[in-house]
Amino acid sequence: MNCEVCQLKELEVEHFEIREVLRCILHTIVFHRALGLVRPKDVDLELFDVTYVQCGDVELEKKIDEKIEHFISWVEKHPNKKSQICLSFYEVKNKQPYWFTNKIERLYWEQWYINLNVAQHLKAHSSKSHNSKVVVDPGEEERIARRAAVEASLREVLFQIIKFVNEKKDHVPPIPNGDGVVYFPHEITIPSSSDSAFGMDMIKRMLQTGHPTMLS
Amino acid sequence: MDLQSNLQPESGKLEQIVSQFLLKSLHIILDSRVPSLRPHDRSGDLSLGSQVRKSDKWFNLVLGDRPAALDNLNFWHRNVMDPMIIDVILVHQGSNSPSMAVGGSVETVIERWVVQYEYPRVVAAQPSESSAYYKKTYKKSIILLRALYSQMRLLPAYRIFRQLSTSSRTYNFDIIYKVSSFSDPFSRAEEGMMEEHSFPAVEAYPGRLCISVTYRTTLSDFNLEPSTSMPPKIITDYVGSPNTDPLRSLPSSGKGVSATSFTLRGVQAPAPVPSQRPHSWTSGFHRAAFSAQNQPFVGSPPAYYPSPMPYDYPSPPAYYPSSMPYDYPSPPTDIHGNRVQHYRAPTHQKAISHDDYQLSPPFSPSPSPSSPSYISNAYPMQTRVRSETAPKQKD
Numbered sequence: 001m002n003c004e005v006c007q008l009k010e011l012e013v014e015h016f017e018i019r020e021v022l023r024c025i026l027h028t029i030v031f032h033r034a035l036g037l038v039r040p041k042d043v044d045l046e047l048f049d050v051t052y053v054q055c056g057d058v059e060l061e062k063k064i065d066e067k068i069e070h071f072i073s074w075v076e077k078h079p080n081k082k083s084q085i086c087l088s089f090y091e092v093k094n095k096q097p098y099w100f101t102n103k104i105e106r107l108y109w110e111q112w113y114i115n116l117n118v119a120q121h122l123k124a125h126s127s128k129s130h131n132s133k134v135v136v137d138p139g140e141e142e143r144i145a146r147r148a149a150v151e152a153s154l155r156e157v158l159f160q161i162i163k164f165v166n167e168k169k170d171h172v173p174p175i176p177n178g179d180g181v182v183y184f185p186h187e188i189t190i191p192s193s194s195d196s197a198f199g200m201d202m203i204k205r206m207l208q209t210g211h212p213t214m215l216s
Numbered sequence: 217m218d219l220q221s222n223l224q225p226e227s228g229k230l231e232q233i234v235s236q237f238l239l240k241s242l243h244i245i246l247d248s249r250v251p252s253l254r255p256h257d258r259s260g261d262l263s264l265g266s267q268v269r270k271s272d273k274w275f276n277l278v279l280g281d282r283p284a285a286l287d288n289l290n291f292w293h294r295n296v297m298d299p300m301i302i303d304v305i306l307v308h309q310g311s312n313s314p315s316m317a318v319g320g321s322v323e324t325v326i327e328r329w330v331v332q333y334e335y336p337r338v339v340a341a342q343p344s345e346s347s348a349y350y351k352k353t354y355k356k357s358i359i360l361l362r363a364l365y366s367q368m369r370l371l372p373a374y375r376i377f378r379q380l381s382t383s384s385r386t387y388n389f390d391i392i393y394k395v396s397s398f399s400d401p402f403s404r405a406e407e408g409m410m411e412e413h414s415f416p417a418v419e420a421y422p423g424r425l426c427i428s429v430t431y432r433t434t435l436s437d438f439n440l441e442p443s444t445s446m447p448p449k450i451i452t453d454y455v456g457s458p459n460t461d462p463l464r465s466l467p468s469s470g471k472g473v474s475a476t477s478f479t480l481r482g483v484q485a486p487a488p489v490p491s492q493r494p495h496s497w498t499s500g501f502h503r504a505a506f507s508a509q510n511q512p513f514v515g516s517p518p519a520y521y522p523s524p525m526p527y528d529y530p531s532p533p534a535y536y537p538s539s540m541p542y543d544y545p546s547p548p549t550d551i552h553g554n555r556v557q558h559y560r561a562p563t564h565q566k567a568i569s570h571d572d573y574q575l576s577p578p579f580s581p582s583p584s585p586s587s588p589s590y591i592s593n594a595y596p597m598q599t600r601v602r603s604e605t606a607p608k609q610k611d
Contacts, residue, residue, distance in 0.1 A: 032362045035355065037268070039278040040365055051369040051378075053362075158370060162363045166416045169356045175276075 003108050004171050006164045008157050010082070010115040013150060018075065018118065020045050021154060022068045022085065026188065027054045028158055029087055029112050030064075032165040034183045035175045048151040052158065060183070067188040074190055079120050086189040087112040091173055106185075109171050112161075229350050230420060234296045234333045236274045237357055237425055241331040241364060242302060242395065243279050243286055248368040249304045249327070250393050251381035253283040275358045277365065298397040299332035304373055308389040308438050323392075324438070325406070326373050327431040328399065335423040343421055356418040357425060363415060364427055372435050379440075386443045402430070409433065 013021050024045060031040065034055045041056035054061065071085060090106040173184065246253055272278050304327035310320060343349040368374060377391060402410065407430075414428035 028366060031366065032359060035276060035358050035362075037273060037276045037278060039268075039280075042369065049375070051374065053366050053369065155370060158366070162366055162370075165359055166363050169359055169418075172355065172359070174351070175355060175358075 002171055003111060004164075004168050005111045005113070006161075007113045008115060008160055009153065010117055011150065011153050011157060012117045012119055014119055015072075015075070017047055017150065018072055018116070019068055020047050021116075021150075022071065022114070023064065024050065024052045024154065025114055025157060025161070026064050026068075026085075026087060027061075028052050028161050029165075030060065030183065030186070031055055032161065033089060033110075033172075033186070034060075035172075036183070048147070048154060050151065050154055050158070055183075064188070067190060071190040075118050080118070082115065082117045083190075085114040085116070087114070087186060088189065089184045089186045092185060109173060230353075231296060233350065233354060233357065233420060234425065237333075237361075238296070238300050238331055239282075239286060240275050240277065240279075240361055241329075241427060242300065243282055244277075244361065244365050244368065245302050245304070245329050246283055246286075246393060247279055248365075249373060249377050250283075250391055251377060252390075252392070275354075275361045277358070277361055296333050297335055299330050301396050301399045302329040302331070303327070303394040303396070303399065304329070305392050305394060306373075306376070306389060306435070306438065307392055308440060324432075325402070326435065327371065327429060328402075329427070329429045331427050332425075333420065333423050334417070334426050339422045346421070349421060353418060353420045353425075357420075360415055360418050360425070360427065367413075367415075367429075371429075371431055372433065373431065376435060376440060383442075387440065388443045389438065389440045 008025070011021060024043075027043070031038070031053045034057075038055045041054045042051050043054055044051050067085075071083075075081075075083065088108050089110040090108045093105045093107050176184065268278050269281075271282070272280065303325045306324045306326045307321050308324070310322045373391075376389070380387060380389075380391060409432055410430050411433050412428065412430045414426065417424040417426045
């Protein structure tokens with residue numbers, strides 16, 4: 001089984017926009033991958049004129065919100081960095097207990113990379129000084145234009161998601177049985193505190209997406 | 217080996233999937249565009265209240281009670297091979313009529329959805345394991361319908377739908393719909409203002425399930441605003457009350473039924489002409505204009521749809537609904553009946569700015585021509601929607 005990877009278009013967001021943007025994107029992806037019985041829930045963003053769809057599962061919402069909070073803390077410690085959040089779907093395979101212990105292996109079949117560039121604007125400074133180089137009020141206009149640009153990019157990302165889920169369907173495993181909202185097992189990975197560890201995580205994951213017979 | 221006999225046990229499954237797919241798509245589209253249909257619980261919580269009807273579990277997407285309009289589908293839909301064309305129509309004031317003038321209302325198709333089971337000209341080899349194959353087809357259809365649901369919230373028409381359905385004030389426009397198995401092609405001018413998007417098809421041997429949409433990229437040219445003043449009560453007789461609201465001046469109907477959204481004609485069913493369009497219906501009204509179109513089918517709605525479905529999924533896996541759970545209702549005598557007019561007490565008027573929905577979709581800008589290889593010559597009665605194949609072209 002191959003692992004399909006989708007690199008979403010990079011979004012330039014401000015700090016206060018992260019939460020909404022990530023919620024929107026993560027829920028949208030999961031909605032198209034939670035193929036069990038779902039009563040869709042429409043959610044309107046506050047900062048943007050966008051409506052996305054959730055599966056309406058409280059547990060999932062909590063899990064996603066938690067991850068977003070972790071991410072936000074990470075961003076605060078690493079300002080002005082480009083960052084990636086990875087949402088991966090996997091299948092759980094039990095390895096045969098030959099001479100290894102019964103190890104559970106994850107076989108990743110799909111990975112989504114959400115690329116964010118968090119801008120740290122020096123708004124606070126500019127509004128206070130009156131003779132600084134920066135224009136006092138960068139202008140409502142500029143803010144509005146920027147907001148519109150982010151909104152347009154966000155819509156593009158959502159279209160990108162819809163396109164991807166439709167174009168590649170063959171690799172999706174059979175739907176697991178279960179009551180209520182059923183999800184494929186998935187995990188959300190945010191960059192860890194050290195960049196290099198994050199990189200290692202990615203590499204490890206890539207190795208795991210190989211053949212089931214490959215011993216890692 | 218006879219293809220037919222091989223397909224036999226599975227053709228029931230296919231027909232069920234296809235017909236349910238059509239129903240579900242219609243449900244999604246109407247639910248997301250037509251405010252007058254009964255709203256349902258959008259909270260998203262499965263555990264909330266009402267049990268989920270079996271019929272609603274198809275494709276694992278619970279939408280709530282189906283609008284009564286969907287029941288019409290069983291009668292007009294002659295066979296599952298017909299395309300189902302859903303027009304989302306904006307009823308608005310004509311552009312040359314200032315708000316106080318006596319103006320007729322104008323209808324513009326702002327979205328045209330085509331949902332269809334496309335039958336190929338050449339049938340490919342049958343998949344070896346048809347049961348597993350149709351499970352995959354079902355799974356892929358689930359994904360496609362999810363995508364349809366999401367996409368409906370991203371297109372320009374969604375915003376005005378939300379205005380109509382959530383706001384407590386009245387507007388000078390309305391959204392209605394028309395479902396048909398054929399339609400007039402768009403004029404060149406109209407086409408110039410629209411974009412097309414096709415979802416990747418789902419293989420459903422021997423054919424495939426397709427959804428596509430042609431939509432207006434911007435709605436800002438329409439003067440869509442809250443109405444100045446509207447009487448809060450329901451008006452059943454509007455002809456003799458010119459002093460209530462100049463906005464509501466309507467064409468004196470020489471036709472049997474007047475077609476605007478401001479009336480409550482639906483309450484007292486006007487002289488129904490149910491047989492005029494056996495293969496389409498529309499919300500709220502009939503107009504003489506509609507009947508003037510060529511209709512390949514005449515007569516009363518043929519009840520071709522078998523009832524009940526003789527096929528059933530044998531011991532379905534957990535994610536299959538297990539049977540055809542709903543009954544086929546008797547033919548509706550009043551095709552009009554579906555729209556419920558609502559008048560709300562006007563509140564403070566607030567300027568609504570309509571942003572320009574210049575959507576330049578990042579998805580493939582050059583839509584594939586309407587799968588010409590899939591237009592089967594075996595169905596000459598089907599009029600294609602796309603203008604390049606339409607028999608008559610406006611200017």
